[in-house]
Amino acid sequence: MSNTIHRFKQGDNYIVLDINSGGVHVVDKIVYDILGLLTPPLSADMPEALVKVLTEYPEEELRECYAEIYSLYMDKILFSTDEYRQYAEMSIKAPIKAMCLHVSHDCNLRCKYCFASTGDFGKGRKLMPVETGKKAIDFLLTHSGNRHNLELDFFGGEPLMNFKVVKQIVEYARSREAEYNKKFRFTITTNGLLLDDEKIEFINKEMSNVVLSIDGRKEVNDYFRVLPNGQGCYDMILPKYQKLVAGRGDKEYYVRGTFTNKNTDFANDVFALYEAGFDQISIEPVVGEGDEYALTEKDLSVVFKEYENLANRILENEKNGGKFNFFHFMIDLDQGPCAIKRLRGCGCGNDYVAITPDGDIYPCHQFVGMEEYKMGNIDEGTFNQEMKADFANCHVYSKPECRKCWAKFYCSGGCAANAYHASGSIRGIYEPGCELFKKRIECAIMIKAAEDAEKVKNGKPVYHKVKY
DSSP: OOTTEEEEEETTEEEEEETTTOOEEEEOHHHHHHHTTOOSSOOSSOOTHHHHHOTTSOHHHHHHHHHHHHHHHHTTSSSOOOOOHHHHTTOOOOOOOEEEEEOEEOOSOOOTTOTTGGGTTTSOOEEOOHHHHHHHHHHHHHTOTTOOEEEEEEESSOGGGGHHHHHHHHHHHHHHHHHHTOEEEEEEEEOSTTOOHHHHHHHHHHEEEEEEEOOSSHHHHHHHSBOTTSOBOHHHHHHHHHHHHHTOTTSOOEEEEEEOTTOOOTHHHHHHHHHTTOSEEEEEEOOOSSSTTOOOGGGHHHHHHHHHHHHHHHHHHHHTTOOOEEGGGOOOSSSOSOHHHHHHTTOBTTTEEEEOTTOEEESSGGGTTOGGGOOEETTTTEEOHHHHHHHHTOSTTSSHHHHTOTTHHHHTTOOHHHHHHHHSSTTSOOHHHHHHHHHHHHHHHHHHHHHHHHHHHTTOOOOOOOOO
């Protein structure tokens, strides 16, 4: 079979993805079986071998189906060639457009799976001084080139432990927008413990997005997300989140949970959050290897089945009139991101950086504390341009495993930090993460296919093709 298409069956659906064009085809079993035996280039005449191999189908039907396949091939939406490698040459150093600002390397929770060493990233508990935050804003302004829209994420630890400084940084950034012809878009990630009316009002006014950490069911959340005394936090944070979301209007938010090898039935956590009143939901696999909660190869089959279970439950919920967004199943088959975004993903270390309370610069929050990936310091005025260029050239074509992967234009090479931790190189892969991602994409495509089938029933033919 050609490596330019990806075939998979999920439920009653036979689905074929044309890797390079992004064309998605829901096909009959006969077409599915034929495609499994073809390798481009195709000729107008059907290979006679198909008749000998696919003996369960009438010859006339085989020829009719092959003619349809050949038509799609000629239209360059099946077995299409890779026209996007050229864009990899554009993977050069770019202006910085986004920053993760670690205003707090301290946390009032002690989550059992925390990748950040319970908030201090292994470097000692501290809060960012306001002057460091202002210098970070200046750094972003002066390194953003002609970028008009800038993104700034308040992160930790728990950023609300340094709320006064958060407000001061927002005020300072706003005061400089006109001078630099920039527009800031703020996001904050919080565990919710310190939320009160004042903070909710400020967040809903100033933050374009807010990430609310909660792990789904009370029993799951309160096992993992605990106070220093071991007490769970679910009952403390849930009503605060509900109040914040109720006052948010049409501004973005999502509740974000983590699943581990201890709660591989995470579909129940997704629906627990939905039933609690949230319609923007993310439950993501734990980050890391080697600890007791990490997902390993032996967990994958169980997790795959759970993703399928979740996809089916989402479809059933939609049939009953319900609707929510599960972020790992959100996929745009019509437009999608631009070609360069598809090749190198989040921009870690190139157009995106993280700043610590000490003013140290790292490629992203998951590299914080790794001295070998310290890019500079805003107080010292240092910034490693060679490392920036190295990250700029980290894309799907610079990663041997990614080049041959059917999902490369969806994952964009995956997380550089996870790759480094797993392989010792930002151009390696984190294999369990890759397999999980590919399964999520299959589920997302299946959901779209099922939704479109309902539209077709209503006389609305649908075809999707990603446009780069």
